[in-house]
Amino acid sequence: MSSMSTKSAPTLQRSGKYAGKAASTRQAERRKKLLAAGIKLIGREGYAATSIDAVCHEAGLTKRYFYESFTNSDQLLVEAYRTVTQEYLSTIMRATRPHLKDSRKLVRAGLQQSFGFVKDNPDKARLIMIEAMSVRSQLGEMYGKSYNEFVELLVGFTKPFLPDSGPGDALLAVMAKGAVGAITHLCQGWIATGFRQPVDELVAGTELIFSGMGRELGILA
Amino acid sequence: MSSMSTKSAPTLQRSGKYAGKAASTRQAERRKKLLAAGIKLIGREGYAATSIDAVCHEAGLTKRYFYESFTNSDQLLVEAYRTVTQEYLSTIMRATRPHLKDSRKLVRAGLQQSFGFVKDNPDKARLIMIEAMSVRSQLGEMYGKSYNEFVELLVGFTKPFLPDSGPGDALLAVMAKGAVGAITHLCQGWIATGFRQPVDELVAGTELIFSGMGRELGILA
DNA sequence: CATATTTGACACGATGAAGTATCACATATA
DNA sequence: TATATGTGATACTTCATCGTGTCAAATATG
Incomplete structure (x- = not known):
């Protein structure tokens, strides 16, 4: 059902940059933030009392980015x-x-x-x-x-x-x-x-x- | 609304004994079983992986008796x-x-x-x-x-x-x-x-x- | 401006465990 | 035998967290 009126699909825009930094840079920064948040919370409240949500909140990110860098809290x-x-x-x-x-x-x-x-x-x-x-x-x-x-x-x-x-x-x-x-x-x-x-x-x-x-x-x- | 027909309420039966042992004895035995089960499971599987249900099952008792002896798993x-x-x-x-x-x-x-x-x-x-x-x-x-x-x-x-x-x-x-x-x-x-x-x-x-x-x-x- | 991607906020269903309540059966006593 | 209590199995409610999905706003590029 693709309309042949315009060739809008091919050669779209992308470069991976956002907020000035490259994709890999941003991803690394997020991971670092999450790691720091995890260290702080686990060290302060204990591993059992530290939820993924809490880590994300501490890091100022959302769960999506947690699972971008780690598979689960054990990994963190x-x-x-x-x-x-x-x-x-x-x-x-x-x-x-x-x-x-x-x-x-x-x-x-x-x-x-x-x-x-x-x-x-x-x-x-x-x-x-x-x-x-x-x-x-x-x-x-x-x-x-x-x-x-x-x-x-x-x-x-x-x-x-x-x-x-x-x-x-x-x-x-x-x-x-x-x-x-x-x-x-x-x-x-x-x-x-x-x-x-x-x-x-x-x-x-x-x-x-x-x-x-x-x-x-x-x-x- | 209590019926005056029979005086069935007073002087009922009780002594606390069951299966030959006194109430306090049975309760102590249950506590001991739970403690042994807790030691075994926590030592074997880890505290985090040991649920109250598992402890009760290992002890051959039910949750009711867990809460008879302990307030929660921390206490255990x-x-x-x-x-x-x-x-x-x-x-x-x-x-x-x-x-x-x-x-x-x-x-x-x-x-x-x-x-x-x-x-x-x-x-x-x-x-x-x-x-x-x-x-x-x-x-x-x-x-x-x-x-x-x-x-x-x-x-x-x-x-x-x-x-x-x-x-x-x-x-x-x-x-x-x-x-x-x-x-x-x-x-x-x-x-x-x-x-x-x-x-x-x-x-x-x-x-x-x-x-x-x-x-x-x-x-x- | 138009479009695609990144992001943030949040909703959703599934899971598992905690703690409580219910019900039938077993045991002791009158 | 009848009754009250102890017991065992299990259903139930509640709750927190996990992991995923949705949607609108923000950003970059043609």
Whole structure:
């Protein structure tokens, strides 16, 4: 039933631009907004209490754009976790880079940055240290993977200082995991009690744990 | 409008007994069944995936009896957490009682029992170490409270061995919290990876952490 | 200006779980 | 046996959220 009167159909207008930006740019911006909103809400209210509608409202977008970037809320959580974990890890690496040769300074810088990040970003800390554990789904592997990145970071920090007579890799890995657990758990408790305890106390106590491990490993006198 | 024909209302029959047991007994049994079902399902499927209907079905009861014992599923989780935590703590105290004088044996016995309980009761372990953190509500305090019991247990274990020159209580508390965190985190990872790692490796690694802390505290050479 | 696409606001149906109520059957006592 | 209460199954209402669909206004382009 197409009328042959006018050739209106072909060679229509399109370029993908809107509001000055290209389609891919806008889409990336939306995704970023949603991710930020998700991090904020999940970290603040908890994953179970965070609906997709709420995330969209916080981001100033509508559900359509949520499903443009994520398939469901689990996916958002996974991405949020990945993003924040990466950020956390980066800040620690940045803070420790100048002290890779001095084990004491290295430990102190790493711990101060760890606790510092938590205090400066309570929402993000809650997200990666508390909310992330609860969800099964893909996050299980995700969590394990990111967690291992921390463990490997720690092992990497330690290796240069190790004497030949040190314990095997298996034991070293267990100790590193335990150390990550100690920090994580202290952060969890710290968050839960509203950051009442002074950072220095936490750092000092954790330093003792680390220096004890160092001694067991043959580092330090 | 009450008919005066018969005085059928007064002095009716009642004693509360049914199926041989008193009312309070039956009610206690139902509560126990629900609690056991809740522990099993929450530990196995996760809190978010555990509906009240499922708990009732697992317990062989109906919803009416759920609301007889609990006001909502949060309450069930709290009670389940409290119950299992108490049990966990008890088994550790029992296992360590014979070794309160020998710090090395004490640590080893405590750790073996800790990891042993987790492996023997994976559902319960998952419940108190993973699922418990997810819920805000009353569980926040609950978690903190039970968590502190573990910390105090550890501090209690340590105190007899401490020299006068040890660090202050604040530092000691931080270290104990960290130690609990190390164990908890190792258990979490162990659970998540299907208990593949041998217990002895976990115990050995954790022992190193503890003996390192002991050295820092002035215990052991 | 005309047309096509992007956007925002909102409506819609489906789902699942919470919490309550109803009904028939079982058990104890007079 | 008759009656009141305990029990089990299940229906019911309510509610929130998910995921999708619709429609008008805004924007870019010929």
